[in-house]
């Protein structure tokens with residue numbers, strides 16, 4: 001009987017671990033560079049959420065490789081905005097190229113990349129998906145809202161890359177995850 | 186000409202006259218303005234008080250000023266910039282009929298494009314009015330045109346050159362209030378109207394201004410708050426708080442190179458912090474089917490449901506549609522949270538208000554419950 005109990009306990013622990021994914025997450029460190037793939041204003045929302053989690057980030061909408069100096073974590077907020085791209089005066093292809101270069105350089109420098117998608121359905125589709133794909137493939141860890149991952153787009157990327165993914169209901173749910181990742185109290 | 190032919194010709198002429206009389210009467214009806222019933226402690230002035238260039242024209246419109254006992258900041262809320270976007274208009278009406286301000290001031294213009302309420306857009310087949318049931322009878326509201334009535338500003342040029350940027354837009358956009366800011370005192374009527382609103386913002390030292398809109402579901406900027414650079418911090422904080430309430434908004438920056446918009450020019454030509462809010466309205470879209478009052482009110486269209494299943498829309502389209510209650514409730518919550526976030530960050534310019542229903546209350550009790558009965 002005791003043995004069965006042990007098995008059940010172990011089973012529960014295992015289920016617990018896979019469901020939350022927390023235990024398998026890497027730890028992230030400051031300084032942080034925050035950039036947007038697709039120039040959506042979700043970067044502004046992320047900046048505020050990071051602050052609420054006690055993390056200060058260097059926010060550079062159009063960050064280049066040189067901005068990675070001394071950086072330990074790169075955070076990319078994925079999702080296209082036609083208004084944002086217009087405001088930044090950059091076209092889709094140039095923006096994709098910028099993100100690829102940045103991600104590649106980060107990998108070379110052993111900088112961890114966290115990719116976020118918090119814009120839901122509006123930040124998916126024809127304009128956004130190339131940014132989501134490029135930023136997703138660059139990630140060491142993904143945090144996405146459920147409404148933007150209804151088709152499992154990010155889950156598939158995470159599975160293919162064998163990286164962790166956190167699916168959250170809304171962007172403020174990211175705060176406790178961030179405090180955990182950055183070991184903030 | 187045979188007797189038969191004469192009879193047919195006469196019949197044709199008589200029918201034409203009947204159709205003309207009927208449509209003349211129908212068009213004429215649009216001139217009638219349905220009343221709004223303001224709450225207490227309101228001062229009602231005309232927009233021409235701020236710029237007399239629109240005095241005596243169809244662009245002049247009522248401005249409702251609610252002032253609190255205590256000093257504080259000032260907010261401006263614009264409904265009816267596009268009179269074919271009913272949630273913006275009805276939210277402004279609801280504010281006028283319910284709002285109590287105890288600190289600072291809230292100024293509301295429900296029919297910003299007053300002229301646009303006197304016609305509908307040609308070939309759209311939209312209803313000229315919609316009805317909302319209140320606790321004591323039915324109230325009617327106008328549904329109008331995106332543009333100023335062509336009878337008030339004619340003719341349209343081939344190309345509209347925005348003043349002062351020189352940006353080129355198609356000719357009819359010269360009658361679009363939200364492409365005409367900052368306006369021009371000696372320009373066409375729409376430019377004069379835009380100028381009058383900018384004058385009001387400057388004269389009244391408006392700290393935060395919110396322009397209420399709706400858009401079709403296939404438009405990429407939807408369910409959105411569009412913010413000027415100066416408004417971005419407030420907008421981002423408000424977006425997070427709205428999410429916590431379960432109301433999802435996309436945050437969009439106002440592009441510097443798109444001229445004539447309220448969210449751009451109010452920010453560039455005045456000291457105010459501008460915001461533009463969009464809700465999702467199926468009656469405005471090209472994919473819609475039967476264009477009826479029911480579609481306007483309930484927001485359910487089977488073709489949009491199908492489009493949603495095919496993944497062609499930028500916003501979730503729930504099976505029950507997007508009723509006017511949902512769109513108005515979203516607008517109201519966004520207004521409340523934007524103003525309170527602004528007040529939090531600028532305590533010396535706090536704006537205090539009460540008596541507005543919540544999103545869930547509007548959904549539960551329906552809009553008519555919160556509007557005056559009109560008796």
Ligand SMILES: [Zn+2]
Nearest residue numbers: 267270398399
């Ligand atoms: Zn509009």
